[in-house]
Amino acid sequence: GQNIDQPTEMTATEGAIVQINCTYQTSGFNGLFWYQQHAGEAPTFLSYNVLDGLEEKGRFSSFLSRSKGYSYLLLKELQMKDSASYLCAGMDSNYQLIWGAGTKLIIKP
Amino acid sequence: IAGITQAPTSQILAAGRRMTLRCTQDMRHNAMYWYRQDLGLGLRLIHYSNTAGTTGKGEVPDGYSVSRANTDDFPLTLASAVPSQTSVYFCASSDTAQNEQFFGPGTRLTVL
Numbered sequence: 185g186q187n188i189d190q191p192t193e194m195t196a197t198e199g200a201i202v203q204i205n206c207t208y209q210t211s212g213f214n215g216l217f218w219y220q221q222h223a224g225e226a227p228t229f230l231s232y233n234v235l236d237g238l239e240e241k242g243r244f245s246s247f248l249s250r251s252k253g254y255s256y257l258l259l260k261e262l263q264m265k266d267s268a269s270y271l272c273a274g275m276d277s278n279y280q281l282i283w284g285a286g287t288k289l290i291i292k293p
Numbered sequence: 294i295a296g297i298t299q300a301p302t303s304q305i306l307a308a309g310r311r312m313t314l315r316c317t318q319d320m321r322h323n324a325m326y327w328y329r330q331d332l333g334l335g336l337r338l339i340h341y342s343n344t345a346g347t348t349g350k351g352e353v354p355d356g357y358s359v360s361r362a363n364t365d366d367f368p369l370t371l372a373s374a375v376p377s378q379t380s381v382y383f384c385a386s387s388d389t390a391q392n393e394q395f396f397g398p399g400t401r402l403t404v405l
Binding site: 188214215217225226227228229232271273275279280281282283284285286 | 390
């Protein structure tokens with residue numbers, strides 16, 4: 185079956201670094217997406233990885249290891265506005281996204 | 294530029310009633326999607342359309358139908374609503390099926 189696993193909740197301190205892990209099992213693989221979703225709002229796209237390695241985009245970076253079925257999202261210099269849920273999604277062979285339940289990130293001052 | 298809009302924002306519906314959730318995008322995206330989001334679960338795909346005139350079933354299609362008469366609009370219909378269809382419904386679109394998806398603001402539906 186297809187499955188995405190990520191932690192339910194994480195807590196971090198303002199100004200610090202946090203890594204949110206995601207493991208995936210999909211039928212075929214066409215990339216790994218990360219989205220951010222603030223409470224009561226729609227998900228917004230953060231990053232896409234299809235090849236192994238690290239993709240850096242400002243304070244956010246995303247890593248992929250296809251052989252391990254593993255990805256992580258790294259958030260640096262945390263700000264209070266980063267408090268949100270972070271959704272991991274794998275794209276299967278039919279180009280459909282399989283979504284994790286999301287990781288709720290709580291930032292403390 | 295509106296992007297992608299949904300209507301209504303929220304709705305309370307009696308069980309057994311018919312309801313259509315509207316979704317419109319102005320980005321000329323080929324692909325459109327309907328998801329439901331329930332607490333503790335990931336987004337689940339209900340139906341999708343890779344291009345105008347075609348539709349497909351997602352993970353949880355039962356009780357829902359869609360149509361894609363043109364590029365911009367992708368309405369979702371609940372023929373006879375049941376309480377288990379209480380959820381937040383998101384419409385999304387992407388340029389092609391392989392690209393990132395852009396989400397509408399969502400419709401919060403309660404079926405009593």
